[in-house]
Amino acid sequence: MKTRFDPKGSPAIFSRMMKELQDEPDVGGLLVFSCDANAWSPEYITPMVQTISKPVFGGIFPQIIYENTALDTGTLILGLPVIPEVAVISSLSQSNIDYTGEIQPYAEIWDLADHSSDETLFVFVDGLSKSIAKFIDSLFICFGLERNFIGGGAGSLSFQNKPCLITPDGLVSESAIVVRLPVQSNVGFAHGWIPISESIKATDTHFNIIKSLEWLPALDVYGEFVQSHSGQALSSDNFYELAKRYPLGITKFESEMIIRTPLLATPEKELLCIGEIPKSGFVRILTGTPDSLLSATTRAMHNRPQNFPAKTCITNICFTGISRALLFGDQLKRELDIINPTQPVYGAVTLGEIVSKGTDYPELFNNTLVWGMIR
Numbered sequence: 001m002k003t004r005f006d007p008k009g010s011p012a013i014f015s016r017m018m019k020e021l022q023d024e025p026d027v028g029g030l031l032v033f034s035c036d037a038n039a040w041s042p043e044y045i046t047p048m049v050q051t052i053s054k055p056v057f058g059g060i061f062p063q064i065i066y067e068n069t070a071l072d073t074g075t076l077i078l079g080l081p082v083i084p085e086v087a088v089i090s091s092l093s094q095s096n097i098d099y100t101g102e103i104q105p106y107a108e109i110w111d112l113a114d115h116s117s118d119e120t121l122f123v124f125v126d127g128l129s130k131s132i133a134k135f136i137d138s139l140f141i142c143f144g145l146e147r148n149f150i151g152g153g154a155g156s157l158s159f160q161n162k163p164c165l166i167t168p169d170g171l172v173s174e175s176a177i178v179v180r181l182p183v184q185s186n187v188g189f190a191h192g193w194i195p196i197s198e199s200i201k202a203t204d205t206h207f208n209i210i211k212s213l214e215w216l217p218a219l220d221v222y223g224e225f226v227q228s229h230s231g232q233a234l235s236s237d238n239f240y241e242l243a244k245r246y247p248l249g250i251t252k253f254e255s256e257m258i259i260r261t262p263l264l265a266t267p268e269k270e271l272l273c274i275g276e277i278p279k280s281g282f283v284r285i286l287t288g289t290p291d292s293l294l295s296a297t298t299r300a301m302h303n304r305p306q307n308f309p310a311k312t313c314i315t316n317i318c319f320t321g322i323s324r325a326l327l328f329g330d331q332l333k334r335e336l337d338i339i340n341p342t343q344p345v346y347g348a349v350t351l352g353e354i355v356s357k358g359t360d361y362p363e364l365f366n367n368t369l370v371w372g373m374i375r
Contacts, residue, residue, distance in 0.1 A: 001315040002027055002079035003346070005066055009038030009073045015048045021079040022054050028083035031122075032058030032166050033065075033076040033348045036156040042163045046170025055084045057179050059124045059154030060164040060171075062322045063349035068336040070325055070349055078315065078346060084122075085110065085180040088167050092129035093174045095207070099131075099138035103178065107142035110180045120148045120187075120372065122179040123362075127153025127351025128161055129174050130207035132364050133276040136354065139178070140362050148187045149362045150372040152319035152350030153274060159263055183314075186373040188304055189355045189365065191259055191324075192296030193286035197225050199251055205279045210248075210262075210271040213283070217269035222246075222262065225285045239265055244323035247367045248273070248283040257284070261323045261366040274352045275364045290331050293324065297335050297369055313373045316340045318347035321367040325349045339371045 002024055004017035014034070021027050030052065034040065040060065049056050063070045087106040091097050110119070121143065125132050132153070139149065154164040163171035200221065204211035213221040223234040226246050234242055240263065249257030260283070262271040277283070316339055325332050336345045353370040356362035 001081060004077045004079070005074065007071070007074045009035055009075050011040060011044055011048065014045070014075050017075070017077050018048070018052050018056065021077060022052050024079055026081060027054065027079035029055040029057070029080045031078040031080055032056060033346070034058070034060045034166070035064050035071065035073045035075070036060055036062055036164075037073045038075065040171070042171040049166065049168065049170050055086050055168050056166060057084060057086050057124070057168065057177055058166040059348065060166070061154050061348040061350055062157040063325060065318055065320075065336065065345060065347040065349065067344040067346070068333050070332050076346060080181065081314065082182050086168055087178045088169070088172065089135065089176040089178065090172070091174065092126055092131055092135060092176050095131060097131070099135045100141050103138050103142045106178065118184055119180055119182050120150065120185040120374065122181060123149055123151035123176065123354045124165055125151070125153050125176040125352070125354070126164055126174050127155040127274055128159065131276070132352065135176055136362050136364055145356070145358055145360070148185045148358045148372070149354060149356040150185065150187045150317065150319070150370060151354040152348060152370065153352030155351045157322060184375050186304060187355055187357055187371065188300055189353070189368050189370045190296040190300035191256070191365070191368040192293035193247060193249060193257070193259060193288045193367065194292060195249060195284040196229055196287050197285040199282040199284055202277050202279060202281050202283055205277045208273045208276050209266070210273065210277050218271045219265045219269035222271060222285065229287060234265070236265070244326055245287055247286050247323065249286045250277070251282045251284065257286075258363055259286070259321075259366040259368055261321065274366050288327070290328050293328070294335055297338050301338050313340065313343060313375050315374050316343055316345045317372040317374060318345045319350045319353045319370045320347070321353055321365070322349050322351060324367045324369065335369060340373065
């Protein structure tokens with residue numbers, strides 16, 4: 001796996017690095033991780049990407065991960081040893097779009113029958129889109145459980161909508177990218193968040209907005225638990241600083257809880273989250289410490305399949321939730337070092353994490369560590 005890294009995030013250097021990798025005969029495509037702080041303009045970046053003859057895909061994220069370290073600025077390009085096939089699905093904030101119909105033609109083209117275990121689907125979404133979970137449901141309908149999925153949500157920690165997905169045609173927003181890579185992978189996830197409440201009914205939701213919990217304004221119910229546990233009252237000044245330590249867990253039958261992180265509270269006392277919340281579903285308020293999160297990752301890596309040794313990997317990809325990364329701070333490298341102690345880890349700090357091990361239903365997580373060992 002050939003890599004190019006620019007710590008400054010310069011568009012001019014990005015263009016040069018793409019051209020260098022394009023000329024490498026053993027590079028089939030380019031996977032790009034860029035930081036939001038690079039402040040790339042679509043008008044400038046799109047023409048650059050369109051000049052590259054090999055497939056380019058990726059995203060702009062709050063942070064990127066280069067050699068086990070999370071960075072606020074910079075650009076990383078992975079020169080893939082295989083040719084990626086890229087599908088772009090638009091209108092990811094619309095409720096009336098038939099995503100299954102949009103994805104199915106690609107599923108039919110990519111159907112490898114008994115060879116599906118030899119491919120991995122990378123999935124990137126605009127993390128602030130409203131219909132991500134519905135889109136992921138369509139991935140399951142079209143592809144089933146035969147393939148591993150891994151990916152995450154691109155976007156800005158300012159929570160402002162802007163073009164953040166990199167496609168062969170340039171920068172786009174409110175879309176998703178599904179990429180077929182003919183490589184084997186071992187994927188997994190861990191979170192380590194601990195419930196501090198009983199199940200609470202989400203009595204009114206709309207896409208990724210929780211309007212009420214137990215028929216009361218969502219912010220009032222959530223804020224009461226947070227204040228009781230932390231000793232601090234939620235306010236507009238400290239909302240995200242506290243909320244990143246108190247995500248919500250959606251209860252799933254015989255499965256890990258699906259984590260949702262409140263990003264902000266609206267004037268109507270609603271909670272805006274990454275990813276949809278099912279109406280009349282049940283959530284629990286969670287909390288954690290760097291030690292509890294680290295322990296979960298250690299357990300998960302010890303339980304990974306032994307028929308996929310680290311030394312056989314060509315690269316290690318990781319996506320970790322922004323709230324999780326902020327909670328870890330300088331200790332994040334401790335967690336990333338667990339994934340593969342003998343090789344560097346690359347990836348991004350994301351607005352939502354996507355994973356399926358080929359035996360589990362694909363899900364959108366928040367505040368979760370997702371990894372993929374690729375060979």
